Amino acid sequence: MVAGFLALRLYSVLGKRTGHEQALPKPAEERVAMPPVTRTLDAAPEPRESLNRAIEPGAEAGLRSVIAADSSFDVNQFVEGAKSAYRMILEAFWKGDEETLAWLVDEEVRAAFLQSIAERKALGQTLDNRLVSIERATIAGASLEAKVARIAMRFDADVVAVTRDAEGAVVAGSMSDAITTHDVWTFARNLRSDDPNWKLVETDEA
Template sequence: MFYVVLLAMVAGFLAMRLYSVLGKRTGHEQPLPRAAEERPAQVPIARTVDATPEQRTIANRNIEPRAEPALRSIVAGEPGFDVNQFLEGAQAAYRMTLEAFWKGDADTLATLANDDVRAAFVEAIEARKAAGETLDNRLVTIERAVIADAAVSGRDASITVRFDADIAAITRNEAGEVIAGSLTDAVETHDVWTFARTLKSSDPNWKLADTDEA
């Protein structure tokens, strides 16, 4: 599970990066949704005023049906939220987290994950260091990212994304010798990550709240 996470960057830049790609807010958000009987029965999952039919099809293809009700609640609570943009940001966060974990960059992980997930990553990093091992991994490609589920409880929202990716992985010992893996043979990986955020909070960033394998 822990062989899934990302690249060292300056903390300030990371915050700006995630602000722009994960749950971007426009500064014109409206209050949280009214009671169900006071609002329209259906709220568009993604902003479609300027979207082409093809863009809307892409959004639908990348969302599993069970996630749609909660996504509508998120959009109703923060009209600036856009599903397609979130998925692009989730893929960027996936790459950044993987690379930071592989490099043992705990500070970067703190900007991307909540305290529990970061602590688990750090524990795995320390165990790796104690064994005298280093990772020489590379995320070759993300084949697909799909919103598999979503949930809203009060103002607490979470979105679960399934990533299908190819990763080339090598483990080296203290002498730099390869003891596992190969950079020439990418391995198919299927990860399920959950991002969470408190809607309408002052922090606009979605943080990694859970990781699992599909």
């Protein structure tokens, strides 16, 4: 039942238009939440400049290929969904929630996450991290090859990062100071597949 819920949740927030999308509840400090809207690269009810703020130069051609191959794809809803997935994946990694990670990331990324989690457990350490805000989320690139769509998202975020030892004492970081992170995460989906979920396939620092 939990696995089914997670798959349904990811489907609801990444790149599909059903008219009933609702992203995961966000903490009060999230300053970038926007209501879901129906918008594609070529049909925007708001000025074109508004949509372009979410698309970096060089990504538009790839996005047009994705839209041509999947008419249900929506740019703005993908961006909003990617932000929700960013939060979900970070929180699962910080908590060591391997089951959630299995549904949100592909095997290679999951293996790297699990190795880091195992090393953390071996040291008796836990992460007391918190995503304070996502200051910027833009599509940095997009491509379509053999019906596999890949979209790279650039995230600028503020994170409180604290590492505690087995006794709960802080060994690194501070609860009072947030650090700014710059990440580029790539999500992918096989458009031939009946599985509607996008998964994280690559992570990098911007």
